[in-house]
Amino acid sequence: MKLNIGDEAPDFVSKDQNGNPFKLSDYRGKKVVLYFYPKDDTSGCTAQACNLNENLSALEAAGYQVIGVSVDNEKSHKKFITKYELKFPLVADTDKQVVEQYDVWKEKSMYGRKYMGTMRTTFLIDEKGIISDIIEKVDTKNHSAQILK
Template sequence: MLNVGDKLPEFESVNQDGETVKSSDFLGKKLVIFFFPKANTPGCTAEACDINDNISLLQKEGYQIVGMSADPVSVQKKFHVKFGFQYPLIGDESKEILEKFGVWQMKNFMGREYMGVMRTTFIFDEKGICTRVIDKVKTKDAAKQILKNS
């Protein structure tokens, strides 16, 4: 998994509207990328909505926000529209970006092992250097966790 001090991995993908999104688009801006396991599930919805509800506070601190999971872009689109998110969502079905960030990992739930997305938030400075990693995300307080120490 990426650590504080690591550089923003290079990536190119499409958002919920099919628009190309590249990591280089965020250089010169503070960036929050939050990775969530699955769109439209209770915890992921709580996290994404909390961030959206506090978007003005996050933007006031200069943050650009991006959400990402392994869901198809079509699923991200429905999730985005349903809740009116004011930030882009990226679906990484290939898991290529998820692996670059180190969030595609073996998980264990009720005795069953499977590969999945570890709920993690990364914060990058204007130079694309990771300044914080939040690996114990509180879904209903995700924005507060991001804003802490900002």
């Protein structure tokens, strides 16, 4: 089911990079940048994560908490965070429950080969848990500017 601006953001429970339970509803009362990305430590995903990390103080000043989600496991997330000194949590959606809830697990194609994967998408969620914006055409090198526009 496609989510739209004005919809309630689906709550979920998963694990963060340390294997700790992660619950979106714990962020009620805060604005959230919930961004879905295909894979740790790939060029586009690294550019996006580093852009968010470099502009984290501006995002936090605007009231946002940044949370990344991919289907990679906790160990992969931990390595990615350490390598690039990321200062926000990454959710390990290894069972694909969250990508399915947010309707970002789609058929993709590369070099004529079709496969299932995560569509790079960012959901901005307000303090009440309502989706205030959806960014589907993510500029990985300038993603913070897209959010703060």
